[in-house]
Amino acid sequence: MALHIQTSPITTSGYAQTSNKLNMKTKYTKILLSAACCLLLMAPQGCKKGYFDTVPDNILVVDDIFTNRGQTERWLAGLYGSILDPWDQPYTNSLPISSDELDAGNWTNPPINSGAINADANPSSQNAMYEKIRLATVFLENIDRNEEIKALVNGPELIKQYKGEARFLRAFYYWQLMKQLGPVVLAPLKSAKPEDNFQIPRSSWDECVSFVLAQMEEAKAEVPLNNYITGSDTSLDITKTGRINKIIITAVQSQIQLYHASPLFNGNTELSDFRNLDGKQLFNQTYDATRWKKAADAAKTAIDLAEANGKQLYKATNADPFRAAFLSVRDLYWDGWKAEGIWLRTATAISGAWEISAAPRSTQGTAYNGLAVVQNLVDDFRMADGTTISTNAGYRENTYTNTATPYYVAGTNTMYTNREPRFYAYVTFNGAVNPGVPKTGENNARVEFFFTGTSGKSGAPRDFPKTGYTxxxxxxxxxxxxxxxxxxxxxxxxxxxxxYLNYAEALNEAEPGNTDILKYLNAVRNRAGLPSLAAGLSQAEMRNQIRLERRIELCFEGGHRYYDVRRWKIPDQPGSNQGGQFFGMNMDAGTSLSDPAFHTRTVAFTRTVWQRRYYFLPYGQNEMDRNKQLVQFPGY
Incomplete structure (x- = not known):
């Protein structure tokens, strides 16, 4: 089912371009305009440069841009350009390979994994984020001057909507900076002039949260409830997919409230030494239990609003309940986004980056075969009956099945049999059926990760998964x-x-035992083919179940795991350690599918031991040198 979408007068084109990094070389009163093809968000290929990157023959000043409807709308489109593509892995989006989910060490290794991260080798996106923040401010200062837009029948409504989009995106980019850097420098809400004072300290975390929530709330009053066709309150306009609306903003606000309530940000005395030069505390030192209630309320509001507008968990149908669950979680990403997607990025590097990097070499045309899943995540997937591998008496790692299924072939190790449906939809293992179209030949229809196998290490110096899983x-x-x-x-x-998982987590902290916790947690479990959890679990037991569910359901998506282990303050704990040894199968052994030598837990790679400074990325040294009021996060 291919997605064909036409462009509207203003589309969020910039956010289709993974190479769209701002490179402003003039003062804010002049911008460089690129060709119109860069505006085609809906076309996955598009231009290789973004709206603000290409130097044309003519330079237009702000006066020209904001008196012209087309140029004004192109400016707004460019503001979407730094929203990260969650599937542009492993290079542009390196969060999953910087956590205990994936490894791509044969190709690239983020400096946080080796301990080489510092303010000079800074992987944060601070420059792109601050450029977009500044450009949003310029837009907000000038959009009211556009008489061409005002003269339209719905001109005043468009101006209001455009303001709301820009205001939200400005706040959203601050939120992205906060997730990476912690408390950030909040720039004045006006475009800078040469004579302005640029020596600005960090605001506290609480001040940053209050600021972005307030800005988003203001934006929410300016944008439509949903992306309707002009003049309609019921018919959705597919050309506006991805445009900011009330449903999206409410969902993002719920995520912010959840983080704000979490241990890293709520009474974190471990970071009492993180202060501005004047001694100002940047993280609150007193735990506030009411934040969890606010987070729960925000999540429920977001859920109710989404469901009232037709959103639901995607579910496929099949006579076999296991198969139905498998199809539900597998096909969600191409058949289920209309039902379940809240905020969509209409163009993505899914084929040019993710699929070709993750698929085994036995795929037709030879994929790259290197996004390796760590053993700990493989172990966390439950058995088909919902038990863990440590509590299921039938789990074995030293026997091999004689039975073939739609998910694996005969001869597969029994550690991979009788697992939950998501395991077969999310992980490729030795003996699995090829996830895509295989090359011809029986050995390619199945996946062989053992040393001499079709996707093994032999004969492939770089294109193999270090762990024996992709x-x-x-x-x-x-x-x-x-x-x-x-x-x-x-x-x-x-x-x-x-x-649903945001709500269950926050509610479990705010009101342990509330029946909604299991209602929404079990909804996600049941869709995935797992039985419902029964009532009576303690708050701590429920917390573990919710965290495990996030670990599995959201794996590889958008950096959830990277941020979750940090906000929970568990990155150095067994089962969630972000440093040290990581295990997999023995890629240096095995000459057949059922070779025990391959099916041996082996250290696949080692990362530097977790350090406190890895909670956040550093501000770039260039910014530290310019802004003498800016303090670096301790340890950098």
Whole structure:
């Protein structure tokens, strides 16, 4: 099912371009305009440069831009350009390979993994974020001057909506900076002039949260409830997919409230030494239990609003309940986004980055075979009856099945049999059925990760998974490298299942035992083919179940795991450690599918030991040198 979308007068084009990094070389009164093709968000290829990157023959000043409807709307489109593509992995989006989910060490290794991260080698996106923040401010200062837009029948409403989009995006980019850097420098809400004072200290975390929530609330009053066709309150306009609306803003606000209530940000005395030069405390030192109630209320509001507008968990149908669950979680990413997607990124590098990087070499045309799933995540997937591998008496790692299924072939190790449906939809293992279109031959129809196998280490110095597993989630079954076959679909930046888990987590902290906790947690479990959890779990037991559910349901998506272990303050604890040794199967052994030498837990790679400074990325040294009021996060 290919996705064909026409462009509207203003589309969020910039956010389709993974290379869209701002490179402003003039003062804010002049901008460089690129060709109109860069505005085509809906076309996955588009221009290689973003709206603010290309130097044309003519330079237009702000007066020209904001008196012209087309140029004004192109400016707004460019503001979407730094929203991260969650599936542009492993390079542009390196969060999953910087956590205990994935490894791509044969190709790239983020400096946080080796301990080489510092303010000079800074992986944060601070420059792009601050550029977009500044450009949003310029837009807000000038949009009211556009008489051409005002003269339209719905001109005043468009001006209001455009303001809301820009205001939200400005706040959203601050939120992205906060997730990366902690408390940030909040610039004045006016475009800077040469004589302005740029020596600005960080605001406290609480001040930053209050600021972005207030800005988003103001924006929410300016944008439509949903992306309707002009003049309609019921018919959605597919050309506006991804445009900011009330449903999206409410969902993002719920995520902010959840983080704000979490241990890293709520009474974190471990960071009492993080202060501005004047001694101002940047993290509150007193735990506030009411934040969890606010987070729960925000999540429920977001859920109710989304469901009132037709959103629901995507569910496929099949006579076999296990197969129905498998299809529900596998096909969600191409068939279910209309039902479950809250905020969509209409163009994504799904085929050019994710699918070709994760699919095994036995895929037709030879994929890259290197996004390796760590053993701990493999172990966390439950058995089909909902038990864990440590509590299920039938779990074995030293026997091999004689039975073939739609998910694996005969001869597969029994550690991979009788697992929950998401395991077969999200992870490719030795003996799995090929996730895409295989090359010809029986050995390619199945996946062979053992040393001499079709996707093994032998004969492939770089294109093999160090752990003996690759990611399978969001690989379409018709995917082929050559001939090139891919199914176009949007990426879900936020989906309903995340909101359900946000709500369950916050409610469990605010009101342990509330029946809604199990209602929404079990809804996600049941869709995935797992039985409902029974009432009576303690708050701590429920917390563990919710965290495990997030670990599995949201794996590889948008950096959830990277941020979750940090906000929970558990990155150095067993089962969630972000440093040290990581395990997999023995990629240096095995000459057959059922070779025990391959099926041996082995240290696959080692990362630097967790340090406190890894909670946040550093501000870039260039910014530290310019702003003498800016303090660096301790340890950098």
């Amino acid at each position: 990611a399978r989630k969001n690989i379409h079954p018709t995917f082929s490298v050559n001939p090139s076959v891919t199914v176009a679909r949007p990426a879900m930046l936020i989906r309903l299942a995340e909101l």
